[in-house]
Amino acid sequence: MYLVGRILIGFLVMHIDENKSDWFQTIAGSIVQVDDDKIVNYLTHLFYQLVKQNVELSYLLITKRFESLGRKNFLESFWHELVNQNHELFHEQLTKWFNAENRNIHSAILKLTSLSEIHEHDFALSEKVLTTINSSEKLYVAMKIAGYMYSKEHLQSLIISLVRSVKEDEANLLAELYDIFYSYVIYNYRSTLDMISEEAKKENTPSHIANFYDQLEKAYEIYFQNFSLIKSHSELSHDSPLSQHLQYYKQQQLSVGLKESQKHSFMDSMKKVQLHSNNWASRNSSENQHHIRTLEKFGISVEFPAGEIYNPILQESKRRLYQRIKKHEINID
Numbered sequence: 001m002y003l004v005g006r007i008l009i010g011f012l013v014m015h016i017d018e019n020k021s022d023w024f025q026t027i028a029g030s031i032v033q034v035d036d037d038k039i040v041n042y043l044t045h046l047f048y049q050l051v052k053q054n055v056e057l058s059y060l061l062i063t064k065r066f067e068s069l070g071r072k073n074f075l076e077s078f079w080h081e082l083v084n085q086n087h088e089l090f091h092e093q094l095t096k097w098f099n100a101e102n103r104n105i106h107s108a109i110l111k112l113t114s115l116s117e118i119h120e121h122d123f124a125l126s127e128k129v130l131t132t133i134n135s136s137e138k139l140y141v142a143m144k145i146a147g148y149m150y151s152k153e154h155l156q157s158l159i160i161s162l163v164r165s166v167k168e169d170e171a172n173l174l175a176e177l178y179d180i181f182y183s184y185v186i187y188n189y190r191s192t193l194d195m196i197s198e199e200a201k202k203e204n205t206p207s208h209i210a211n212f213y214d215q216l217e218k219a220y221e222i223y224f225q226n227f228s229l230i231k232s233h234s235e236l237s238h239d240s241p242l243s244q245h246l247q248y249y250k251q252q253q254l255s256v257g258l259k260e261s262q263k264h265s266f267m268d269s270m271k272k273v274q275l276h277s278n279n280w281a282s283r284n285s286s287e288n289q290h291h292i293r294t295l296e297k298f299g300i301s302v303e304f305p306a307g308e309i310y311n312p313i314l315q316e317s318k319r320r321l322y323q324r325i326k327k328h329e330i331n332i333d
C-alpha cells in the first residue's frame with residue numbers, strides 16, 4: 001500500500017492545478033483516509049501544495065481524514081499556512097467539527113490544540129455558523145469543548161466565543177451554560193472570572209450576556225465567602241517535622257548514591273589534574289575573557305486546575321460525561 005500511495009500522491013502533486021476535477025477529489029479523498037505512517041510526509045507535502053490553491057478542498061480532505069483516523073498519524077506541518085489563508089474559514093470549520101457526531105473528529109481537535117503552529121487565540125467559534133444551529137446544538141458544542149479541551153487557554157477562548165452567540169430568548173441554553181461555567185470551567189480555572197468580568201464590561205456585550213456573567217461572579221463571591229469559613233483542623237494538615245525528616249534522609253541517600261557512582265570514574269580522575277587556566281601559553285592580552293555576571297531574574301505564572309485538587313473524581317466524571325453525550329440526548333428547544 002505504501003508504494004501505491006506514494007505513486008498516487010506524487011501523481012496528485014504533479015496535477016495539483018486540476019484540484020477542482022472530480023477525479024482529483026475522488027483520488028485525494030481516498031488516499032487521505034489511508035492509515036499508513038510511511039506516507040505521512042508525502043501527504044503533508046500534498047497539503048502544502050493544495051493549501052495554496054484550494055483551501056476549501058483542503059478542509060474537506062482533512063475532515064475525511066479526521067473522521068476515519070482521528071488523531072492517529074496526525075498531519076502537523078502545514079497548519080500555519082492553512083489557518084493564515086483565512087482565519088474566519090478556520091473558525092467556521094472548527095465550529096462544524098465540534099458540532100459533528102464523531103468522536104474521532106473531537107479527538108483530532110484535541111491533538112490540534114497541541115500544535116505550536118496555531119495560536120490559542122485562533123481557536124474561536126464562528127458566529128456565522130452558530131446562527132444557523134439551534135440551542136440544543138449550541139449546548140452540544142459547549143459540552144464537547146468542555147470535554148475535549150484540556151488546555152485552559154483553548155477552553156476559555158472557545159467557550160466564551162460560544163456565549164457571544166447566545167440570543168436573549170435562549171434562556172434554557174443560558175441556564176445549561178451557567179452550570180458548565182459554574183461547576184466546571186470557573187471551578188477549575190479561576191482566571192475565567194477575570195475574563196468574564198472583562199467581557200461583561202465591553203460596550204458591545206448584550207445586556208442578557210452581561211447579566212449572565214454578573215450572576216456567575218456573584219455566585220463565586222458567595223462561594224469564596226463560604227469557603228473561607230471552613231475551619232482548619234490539624235488532622236487534615238501534614239506532619240511538618242516528619243516531612244522534614246523524610247526529606248533529609250532522601251537527600252542523604254541521594255548524596256551517597258552519587259558519590260558511589262562517581263568513584264573510579266573518568267570525571268573522578270580529572271579531579272586530580274591541576275589546571276592553571278591563567279598561565280596558558282596561548283593566552284594574550286587581546287584575547288576575550290569570560291567575566292562572571294549576576295544572572296537576571298525571570299518568572300512565569302501557571303494556573304493548575306483547582307477543581308482537580310478539591311474533587312478530582314467529580315471533575316473527571318463531568319469531563320467524561322461531556323465527551324460521551326449524544327445529540328439526541330439534548331433537547332432544550
